[in-house]
Amino acid sequence: MSASFRQLREVSESLSSQHASVSVFASESSWIESDALDQCRQVAALDGMVHVAAMPDLHPGKGAPIGAAMSSRVLYPFLVGSDIGCGIAVFPIRVKRPVPERLAARFPDLDRPLDPDDVESEIPAGYVEQLGTVGRGNHFVELARVRQVHDEAHAARLGLGADDLVLIVHSGSRGLGERILRAHTEVHGAGPAADVHGYLAAHDDAVRWGSLNRRLMAARVAEALGAAVEDPIVDECHNSVSVVDGRYLHRKGAANGDGRDVLVAGTRGTASYLVAAHAGPDANYSVAHGAGRKMSRADALRRGRAKHTVEELRRTPVGSYVVCGDRQLLFEEAPTAYKKIERVIDDLVEFGLATPVVSTHPVVTYKTADRGGRR
Numbered sequence: 386m387s388a389s390f391r392q393l394r395e396v397s398e399s400l401s402s403q404h405a406s407v408s409v410f411a412s413e414s415s416w417i418e419s420d421a422l423d424q425c426r427q428v429a430a431l432d433g434m435v436h437v438a439a440m441p442d443l444h445p446g447k448g449a450p451i452g453a454a455m456s457s458r459v460l461y462p463f464l465v466g467s468d469i470g471c472g473i474a475v476f477p478i479r480v481k482r483p484v485p486e487r488l489a490a491r492f493p494d495l496d497r498p499l500d501p502d503d504v505e506s507e508i509p510a511g512y513v514e515q516l517g518t519v520g521r522g523n524h525f526v527e528l529a530r531v532r533q534v535h536d537e538a539h540a541a542r543l544g545l546g547a548d549d550l551v552l553i554v555h556s557g558s559r560g561l562g563e564r565i566l567r568a569h570t571e572v573h574g575a576g577p578a579a580d581v582h583g584y585l586a587a588h589d590d591a592v593r594w595g596s597l598n599r600r601l602m603a604a605r606v607a608e609a610l611g612a613a614v615e616d617p618i619v620d621e622c623h624n625s626v627s628v629v630d631g632r633y634l635h636r637k638g639a640a641n642g643d644g645r646d647v648l649v650a651g652t653r654g655t656a657s658y659l660v661a662a663h664a665g666p667d668a669n670y671s672v673a674h675g676a677g678r679k680m681s682r683a684d685a686l687r688r689g690r691a692k693h694t695v696e697e698l699r700r701t702p703v704g705s706y707v708v709c710g711d712r713q714l715l716f717e718e719a720p721t722a723y724k725k726i727e728r729v730i731d732d733l734v735e736f737g738l739a740t741p742v743v744s745t746h747p748v749v750t751y752k753t754a755d756r757g758g759r760r
Contacts, residue, residue, distance in 0.1 A: 405434035405457075408667055410736045411441040415728055416679050418443075424450040433459030433577075435632055438669040440639050441732035442677025442724060448575060451638035452677050454669035456629070460578045460585075464635035465626050467566040469588055470595030471524075471557025472622035472640070473648045473674070475659065476603045477544060477615045478528070478552045485706040485748050488528060492708055493609040494754040495519045495526060495602055506597055510590040515559040517601040521714060523675070525752055526602055527553040528610075529657065529745035539661055539742045543618045543646065551745060552606060553657065554599040555650060557624060558591035565591055585626075592622055606751075619646045619659065623674035634669055642672035642738055649733070650675040651726035653718065653750040654701030658730050660739040672739050673732075676723040689716035705747035710755035718752065 407425050411417050421443045428449060429437050435456045443452035449464050457464075480488065499517035501508060508516070519526055531549045534540045545551070565587045569578065578584040604614045623640040626633055640647045642664030649672070651657040662672045680688065689698075698715045699707045709715045733739040 405429035454671035469562035469591035474620035652720035685722035709752035
């Protein structure tokens with residue numbers, strides 16, 4: 386038994402409760418906040434909870450941990466949260482002369498919604514208010530370059546090679562998911578779903594809406610850059626609930642790792658990794674969705690202002706450019722506010738949850754419109 390698996394067993398035993406087991410898939414060198422572990426304990430104590438699997442990007446959330454997959458005999462909407470259907474899609478794209486600052490100036494304003502009359506697809510739940518928009522927080526749209534191929538055969542099956550460009554889109558169901566959660570919490574608070582079928586129907590609409598929205602944004606960016614729109618090679622949700630092994634599997638900041646290809650996002654100044662996931666039942670068939678925060682937004686803002694300038698955050702150490710007209714958001718989302726993506730990937734590999742296929746570096750990352758001379 387490896388040191389990592391010994392540690393996993395020890396952590397699991399120390400966090401287990403009479404209701405559920407907890408497994409933390411993180412090595413001794415990984416930064417895991419005690420508050421996040423406390424939240425895992427609290428979730429494990431819920432009625433009907435069976436098993437909590439914490440990913441190496443685990444960090445505290447509002448009432449429930451982020452970076453966790455939670456299996457239960459009872460459906461709890463608050464464990465999915467308000468951004469139902471949030472996920473990451475990866476689209477192949479071909480752009481001539483990808484000079485970061487020039488391309489940044491051509492990115493469309495993804496804060497302005499599309500006219501629903503211009504959308505040819507059926508719109509789930511008829512929700513038209515924020516079509517084609519990215520949102521705030523950790524959401525982004527990024528033109529990235531494949532910097533290293535780790536599994537040539539798998540990358541070839543996906544049509545990817547070194548120096549290829551891809552468009553990475555991270556966003557969810559925008560206000561639709563929030564509306565669904567609020568309808569539940571206003572009556573039942575953090576309690577279980579009273580109408581399971583009704584919640585699941587609304588949830589599934591939000592998941593479909595999030596996927597459609599990622600495609601709409603990819604099409605907007607591709608058109609603005611003079612590129613053709615291509616189908617995604619990856620589109621995996623990481624905020625959802627589904628029925629697995631006869632139980633409700635809640636994923637909050639955890640992607641489906643049951644034989645799927647998943648983009649595990651780094652930061653706007655570091656690599657991201659496309660991995661082949663092969664997680665089993667001990668990990669609730671899930672993998673990490675990103676680097677995971679190591680600082681609160683307030684701490685990142687305070688420390689960032691003391692350490693960085695705005696220009697340093699707009700032009701990253703890897704030579705990429707960040708489009709962000711909100712200075713506060715720039716500091717809150719600084720690379721230093723997140724864990725090291727390489728440590729997260731190493732943990733996924735060490736625990737047998739995933740295998741890297743390719744890694745990418747950002748070229749241009751869009752966070753929110755910079756209207757000072759840009760579209």
